[in-house]
Amino acid sequence: MILAAALLALAAPATPPAVGAGQTVSSAPLADTQLADPVAEAKAQALMEELRCLTCQSQSIADSNAPMAGDMRHQVRSRIAAGEEPEQVRAWLVERYGDYVTFRPGFDWATWPLYALPLLFILVAGVLLFRRIGRGGE
Template sequence: MIATGLAAIALAVAAPGAGQAVSSAPLANTQLADPQAEAQAQDLMEELRCLTCQSQSIADSNAPMAGDMRHQVRSRIAAGESPEEVRAWLVERYGDYITYRPGIGSATWPLYALPILFLLIALVVLVRRLGRNGE
């Protein structure tokens, strides 16, 4: 009985904030005063991948790294940088993987070229099959 009571007290003391990620970045969870700048920041944060979670945007993630990245996005936009400049800085720092919309480059061109190639192959196969059925 005493052990159960001590365990309950220990859980009550340890539980607040136990599962919550706390970021030391002040702008991680604070919106910018300028609504237009905040909208730009929010749009950009939806397009950036959390490097810790990998399946969430930094806008949706509670990971400390995502909080730090949200802070960076908001502080750079508040300082007057455009969303594209912020995106370019993050891509330079973390690579194309950081963005859900990678640009065409030496490493990413297959992402754009292969679907077109597959469609052309499917079209050729379809034309040949239809041509055989007509004979």
């Protein structure tokens, strides 16, 4: 019985340590290691809070344990450590992954509805409210 359990354990495939819900820790060196320069780390951390994890549901890469988020944290820290400004790193990530990667998409032809539709809804609600109040006074 013990021999069978030992053979079964040896035959089981080696898997990386699980973090939760099928996610594993990233192997990227700077994924979970802070930069030595506190100013550079603060810049990197602020940017990581504004970047969306591509495999998680609306979670920043700073909060995610997904391997993809770890790789993105590594990229952010290594580029900031190399002297790039956060906006340059953001632009590179947007170019690579699209506007979805950032919680603050830029204003362009593809994202203008994100900015215009709330204003349109407020305008329509205001007109409807004005008309309803105007009828009540008659």
